[in-house]
Amino acid sequence: MQDNIYDYIAKAALAQYGMAEGERYFLGHSGSVTFCIKTQSEKFLLRIHQPKSMLQGDVWQRPQVIESELLWLTALRHSTEVVVQKPLKNLQDRWLTQVLADETGEMFYCSLLHWIDGNNLNGQRTPEQAYQLGLLLARLHQHSSQWQLPENFVRPAYDKNRLQAALSALYPAVLQQLISTEDYETLKVATYQVQGMIETLSQTQNIWGLIHADLHEGNYLLHNDELRPIDFARCGFGYYLYDIASSLQYLLPIVRPSFFEGYQTIRKLPEHYLQITEGFFIMALIEVFSFHVNNPQEHKWISESVPYIVKEHVHPYLEGESFLFAKY
Known part of the structure; x- marks a missing residue:
């Protein structure tokens, strides 16, 4: 049931980026719920900012705190050679997208980032x-x-x-x-x-x-x-x-x-x-x-x-x- 809610949230969030038809692939749930989004030309990372354990502290879920992370990522992508996941604004020109869950009335905050290619390293670092x-x-x-x-x-x-x-x-x-x-x-x-x-x-x-x-x-x-x-x-x-x-x-x-x-x-x-x-x-x-x-x-x-x-x-x-x- 919970997975269905997150899929609904993901689809509703993507509509606010003009990507309602994007393919969604669930990645995992830890600090947030993550999906890989595929369109005809690009891939993205969608995050639903809902931690697996709220005991981690609500401070990380505050809209201003999440938006500040996105601002730093944007600045890094703009001003350095470091390749990071560049955030996207939604159709309302906002970094954060709000989705209201019909069943519970709970507000979910979502963000969308460009996908970057690369692989995790296996074994110990050289x-x-x-x-x-x-x-x-x-x-x-x-x-x-x-x-x-x-x-x-x-x-x-x-x-x-x-x-x-x-x-x-x-x-x-x-x-x-x-x-x-x-x-x-x-x-x-x-x-x-x-x-x-x-x-x-x-x-x-x-x-x-x-x-x-x-x-x-x-x-x-x-x-x-x-x-x-x-x-x-x-x-x-x-x-x-x-x-x-x-x-x-x-x-x-x-x-x-x-x-x-x-x-x-x-x-x-x-x-x-x-x-x-x-x-x-x-x-x-x-x-x-x-x-x-x-x-x-x-x-x-x-x-x-x-x-x-x-x-x-x-x-x-x-x-x-x-x-x-x-x-x-």
């Missing part, structure tokens, strides 16, 4: 691919640091308050015995230490700005030796080193130096960047665990991963030992 990923992230940060934000631009911030919220959101895993009390307390101590580090940092434009915040291996495509970022749905304001740490957690330690090498061909890294990145690495891990904690399919992964992370990353961090180039 040093050259890690280098290219560093280049890509540096290009995004370069644009972010120079772009004049439009009026009423709103995206969430990856700051010390968000870290605190992520830690709190993870506590139900203790009650469900997915995480031991001891490991949670260790994560809490690390959180306080990272928050203290954040308090020493300024929010000047060379180190803080718009970030992708979710550039894992599923969120960039390879096309003719070029990496193309996709899924900016979690983008927000944050430290560029947090964005780096968020991506590094998915790379083997042996290729992480290549990532930094690629990044620094475009942007200079701040002093003591390694220690700061390791703090943000811990923050990014807590963010990922909290994001998945309400998904029963991820419970086994959480219960197996947290003890390893605490032993191999958090304890060394708290003891002042570097782990970024040694531990995966």
Whole structure:
């Protein structure tokens, strides 16, 4: 029944782009419901902004927040060589399309993006691919640091308050015995230490700005030796080193130096960047665990991963030992 509603919403939304006859292919449902749309000449990505779990937080579903993501994508496509999915306006000249569900009276917000070609990479990244990923992230940060934000631009911030919220959101895993009390307390101590580090940092434009915040291996495509970022749905304001740490957690330690090498061909890294990145690495891990904690399919992964992370990353961090180039 739910799938039928989404198909109805998709068809009604496409009519507002003059594409009512476009072929619809359901792709998946996570942060939003996605369809591949095919017309006679082009392909598009339709997103119905309805997360699988509303526990992820309503902030991501606010129209102004979604529209701000689309504005950044438009600016990136217009002002950089980075290939991203360019948003389309509907026939009313609006970025967001509203569809009212007849049965429930619920309002759904939809957006339409141009499809871009490319393939997800299988296996682990090579040093050259890690280098290219560093280049890509540096290009995004370069644009972010120079772009004049439009009026009423709103995206969430990856700051010390968000870290605190992520830690709190993870506590139900203790009650469900997915995480031991001891490991949670260790994560809490690390959180306080990272928050203290954040308090020493300024929010000047060379180190803080718009970030992708979710550039894992599923969120960039390879096309003719070029990496193309996709899924900016979690983008927000944050430290560029947090964005780096968020991506590094998915790379083997042996290729992480290549990532930094690629990044620094475009942007200079701040002093003591390694220690700061390791703090943000811990923050990014807590963010990922909290994001998945309400998904029963991820419970086994959480219960197996947290003890390893605490032993191999958090304890060394708290003891002042570097782990970024040694531990995966």
